[in-house]
Amino acid sequence: MDTKEFTEKDFQEQIIMYGKILALLLFLTGVTFLQPLFISQGLEGTLFLQLVLASIKGFLIVAYYMHLKTASDVIKGTVYFTVFILGVLFVIMGIDSNMDDSVLDMFQAVTASH
Amino acid sequence: MSEIIYDKNNNAHEVTDFNDDVEGARQGMWLFLFTELMLFGGIFITYAVYFFDFTDDFVQASKNMNLWLGGLNTVILLISAGCLAMSVVFMKANKVLESKRFLLATIALAIAFIVVKYFEWSAEFHHGIWPDSPTLRGMSDGANMYFGLYFTLTGLHGLHIILGIVAMFWVLGKVNNGEINAKKFIVLENFALYWDYVHLVWVFVVPLFYMIGLSTGGAH
Numbered sequence A: 001m002d003t004k005e006f007t008e009k010d011f012q013e014q015i016i017m018y019g020k021i022l023a024l025l026l027f028l029t030g031v032t033f034l035q036p037l038f039i040s041q042g043l044e045g046t047l048f049l050q051l052v053l054a055s056i057k058g059f060l061i062v063a064y065y066m067h068l069k070t071a072s073d074v075i076k077g078t079v080y081f082t083v084f085i086l087g088v089l090f091v092i093m094g095i096d097s098n099m100d101d102s103v104l105d106m107f108q109a110v111t112a113s114h
Numbered sequence B: 001m002s003e004i005i006y007d008k009n010n011n012a013h014e015v016t017d018f019n020d021d022v023e024g025a026r027q028g029m030w031l032f033l034f035t036e037l038m039l040f041g042g043i044f045i046t047y048a049v050y051f052f053d054f055t056d057d058f059v060q061a062s063k064n065m066n067l068w069l070g071g072l073n074t075v076i077l078l079i080s081a082g083c084l085a086m087s088v089v090f091m092k093a094n095k096v097l098e099s100k101r102f103l104l105a106t107i108a109l110a111i112a113f114i115v116v117k118y119f120e121w122s123a124e125f126h127h128g129i130w131p132d133s134p135t136l137r138g139m140s141d142g143a144n145m146y147f148g149l150y151f152t153l154t155g156l157h158g159l160h161i162i163l164g165i166v167a168m169f170w171v172l173g174k175v176n177n178g179e180i181n182a183k184k185f186i187v188l189e190n191f192a193l194y195w196d197y198v199h200l201v202w203v204f205v206v207p208l209f210y211m212i213g214l215s216t217g218g219a220h
Helices: A008-038 A043-065 A073-098 A101-113 B022-053 B055-062 B067-092 B096-126 B141-176 B186-214
Strands: B003-006 B012-015
Touching: A008 A043, A008 B067, A008 B186, A043 B067, A043 B186, A073 B022, B022 B055, B022 B141, B022 B186, B055 B141, B055 B186, B067 B096, B067 B186, B096 B141, B096 B186, B141 B186
Parallel strands: none
Antiparallel strands: B003 B012
């Protein structure tokens, strides 16, 4: 049971907070779809700007809508650990997909010399 | 045999009900979201690898996406997440009727998302684009990978939306019979976590599948 008292002040504060976050997310969504029209970029620029916008939106969703900002240390630890593991997976896959024969040959040459 | 717990003064208490373990319920939900993150994360990793291999094909294939429908669904999902957040806040404040209204609005918006997605997929099927279709087999390997990932990811995401709609009706039933109330709302709160996660996935689907086609030119 949630025993913590939820006062009228808490209610008003949360309504205002969710309203502000919703407005901010709507604004960022507008920027996401209008960015290519107003800030014309090549692929790298577009991808970079789009992912930055998505990351800001993601941060707002996780921090405020999913309450991570006020969550317990155990929950925060679980989430940070998950993101870290996913990051490690991305790096390993990135290295693997970038590894061509020349890198493999170099690795084999080094290991053969020992 | 009953289980006994001890308080800080070493007094024994019989455990009669685990249902009020709010923190445990929250942690359980986050652990479930952990598995979900690994599931969708795996698809995003696959996207990253093939995007690197077939950059120009991905950009060209992305130009076939309907930005209006993608944009409409983004706004629908965003507002639905806001409605569900409001539903939780109103429930905490013991304003059950308003909470139910916001929950119903979320259900309506989730159904609208699926309807829009139906029209979007129908348009693609109309153009002969579906996994392993003759039209798609005639396209480049990269376009096949792009659309394969697009249908897999948006299909899996759509399935999560449909399951979410079913779960919301279940939650609504619990609100109606008083099992979810101002003192006991962890089920509603946990469902809101799930819905926010589904929203979060969509936030990253949009740039990777819809927006890259709007860049001026291919890879440099």
